Amino acid sequence: xxxxxxxxxxxxxxxxxxxxxxxxxxxxxxxxAAPDGTFLSAAGNRIRELADPTAHAEILAxxxxxxxxxxxxxxxxxxxxxxxxxAMCAGAISLARIRRLYFGAGDPKGGGVEHGARVFAxxxxxxxxxxxxxxxxxxxxxxxxxxxxxxx
Numbered sequence: 001x002x003x004x005x006x007x008x009x010x011x012x013x014x015x016x017x018x019x020x021x022x023x024x025x026x027x028x029x030x031x032x033a034a035p036d037g038t039f040l041s042a043a044g045n046r047i048r049e050l051a052d053p054t055a056h057a058e059i060l061a062x063x064x065x066x067x068x069x070x071x072x073x074x075x076x077x078x079x080x081x082x083x084x085x086x087a088m089c090a091g092a093i094s095l096a097r098i099r100r101l102y103f104g105a106g107d108p109k110g111g112g113v114e115h116g117a118r119v120f121a122x123x124x125x126x127x128x129x130x131x132x133x134x135x136x137x138x139x140x141x142x143x144x145x146x147x148x149x150x151x152x
Contacts, residue, residue, distance in 0.1 A: 009031045
């Protein structure tokens with residue numbers, strides 16, 4: 001993966017996060033890239049819109065990618081997300097066999113990868129992707145900070 005390609009995916013994830021914010025959702029966006037580098041799916045949070053606590057950007061993007069890929073396993077695929085995934089999303093990432101996870105801002109309160117449950121570090125985790133945090137961290141973090149500041 002070149003940094004140019006990674007930057008393109010994070011740009012798309014940021015666009016999904018901005019669209020989520022416009023809908024009144026916590027601004028998180030996710031993109032799944034196929035092994036050949038093509039976009040498989042992109043999604044933003046839709047928890048409030050769908051009245052579904054599992055409608056996180058990562059879950060929605062993984063579901064759509066599985067449909068497009070024709071498999072419940074996304075072997076060789078990479079996930080780009082604007083915020084460190086929670087434990088639920090980290091579990092789904094493991095089950096989908098995502099090859100690499102790239103995320104923007106860390107989440108000390110709700111993260112499940114480098115914070116909190118640290119799902120991929122557990123002995124019971126069947127698959128742990130390569131993890132690269134801090135991708136475009138300043139912009140992804142600012143988007144979240146601005147969103148919550150506007151609601152206070």
